[in-house]
Amino acid sequence: MKILTVVGARPNFMKVAPIISAINAHNRKITEDAAADGHGTTVQLQHVLVHTGQHYDEIMSGSFFSDLALPKPDVHLGIGSGTHAAQTAEIMKKYEEIVMTEKPDVVIVVGDVNSTVACALVTSKVSFDSAGTRPLIAHVEAGLRSFDRTMPEEINRIVTDHVSDLLFVTEESGLTNLNREGISPEIMHFVGNTMIDSLLALKGKADSSTKLDELGLRSQPGQNGEGKKVARYALLTLHRPANVDNRDSLQNILDGLQELGKECPIIFPVHPRTRKRSKEFGIDLNVDVDAKNVTCARQEPGGSHGGMTLIDPLGYLDFLCLMKNASIVVTDSGGIQEETTCLGIPCVTVRENTERPVTVEKGTNIIAGTSRESIRAAIRTQSQRKANVSVPMHWDGKAATRIVEVLVRVGTNQKHSLRPTLV
Numbered sequence: 001m002k003i004l005t006v007v008g009a010r011p012n013f014m015k016v017a018p019i020i021s022a023i024n025a026h027n028r029k030i031t032e033d034a035a036a037d038g039h040g041t042t043v044q045l046q047h048v049l050v051h052t053g054q055h056y057d058e059i060m061s062g063s064f065f066s067d068l069a070l071p072k073p074d075v076h077l078g079i080g081s082g083t084h085a086a087q088t089a090e091i092m093k094k095y096e097e098i099v100m101t102e103k104p105d106v107v108i109v110v111g112d113v114n115s116t117v118a119c120a121l122v123t124s125k126v127s128f129d130s131a132g133t134r135p136l137i138a139h140v141e142a143g144l145r146s147f148d149r150t151m152p153e154e155i156n157r158i159v160t161d162h163v164s165d166l167l168f169v170t171e172e173s174g175l176t177n178l179n180r181e182g183i184s185p186e187i188m189h190f191v192g193n194t195m196i197d198s199l200l201a202l203k204g205k206a207d208s209s210t211k212l213d214e215l216g217l218r219s220q221p222g223q224n225g226e227g228k229k230v231a232r233y234a235l236l237t238l239h240r241p242a243n244v245d246n247r248d249s250l251q252n253i254l255d256g257l258q259e260l261g262k263e264c265p266i267i268f269p270v271h272p273r274t275r276k277r278s279k280e281f282g283i284d285l286n287v288d289v290d291a292k293n294v295t296c297a298r299q300e301p302g303g304s305h306g307g308m309t310l311i312d313p314l315g316y317l318d319f320l321c322l323m324k325n326a327s328i329v330v331t332d333s334g335g336i337q338e339e340t341t342c343l344g345i346p347c348v349t350v351r352e353n354t355e356r357p358v359t360v361e362k363g364t365n366i367i368a369g370t371s372r373e374s375i376r377a378a379i380r381t382q383s384q385r386k387a388n389v390s391v392p393m394h395w396d397g398k399a400a401t402r403i404v405e406v407l408v409r410v411g412t413n414q415k416h417s418l419r420p421t422l423v
């Protein structure tokens, strides 16, 4: 059974790495079983990794491959940035050639970025023969809904789910949403969260990051590092177009953070989109524009944007280290809401909604809105909250294994009749 997996943008990499590991583990196991009893009893999985190149910088893509021990992509489409239409169309054109050459049995797409919807859509319409045979489409992280169609990701999620044949769901709200949209329950599989698989697998390794020391976030240093404690600090990420593509919105959010910045350092790894926009708006984030040079400009508490330390985007392990040691995280990311839930770190989400309601139900996340007053109020509430770990169902590090089990079941039962109608 040949599986083709698509990655494109930063949040895809940690979702795919555990799936590739689980595929490798499955293949190792059947080889061992075959050696032990003389014959393999289940299907061998062949894997092809396609990188669309939606994200292309070392800090947005390359470093994640080493941190997550991802194999080098078998195919790189080299798409790069563009408008939504141009980027999606370019991915579709180049990916169609690849899927027609590779002829996989299953295509796995993850998350909600433009690469996800582009490749799902192409796969849903290709045909390998006159009978209309095409690969099955498996969507990992299916069913999430913000109910906000101004978000490009919401459109990507809806379209991808509705052309997919297998839907792997991370939280119960996903099942409810898909049911409401009339999707057959038979194609839904509540498997858990592969991004959390990565987090649990690498949480320990993240302690080897030197970022806390580089950023001066240790207090009470003893000799040879003994007795060093981590200082209280906040971690901030902002990149949603709705927040950073508009001058007033961005300024409002920065103003909402000033009070927090007087209390503790705010570490802000600045996304390329945010860096670009703030420059255009003349908002001085004090960012080193050379993305490769990881320098930071510390502002004293009470400075124009509070005590903010602006750094370039971080690799997976460095970011995980800063996240797990933070006192509070302020973000507009989707995935970080989930990671902080798993780590029990209070999170303030600078958005009007979330497609990941389980993070709010578990109590670590507050949807703060985007006005300066509501951000301040949410930060005050979260600053008093004690660390609390109540992990959502199936976020146990085994989601990818469950996905591979489903794929093997499909491959074993239907190997010779993989058809779009399969459920």
Ligand code: UD1
Residues within 6 Å of the ligand: 009, 010, 011, 054, 055, 056, 057, 060, 061, 081, 082, 112, 113, 114, 115, 152, 153, 239, 241, 271, 272, 273, 276
């Ligand atoms: C994309 C995803 C978003 C995801 C985010 C994570 C879509 C619609 N959006 O948004 O869901 O949360 O990735 O980062 O798919 N740039 C670089 N280097 C890179 C990539 C981008 O400098 O490697 C710059 C370019 O100037 C580009 C801008 O960042 O124009 C935005 O990149 P783009 O891929 O369009 O969207 P993101 O905002 O990153």
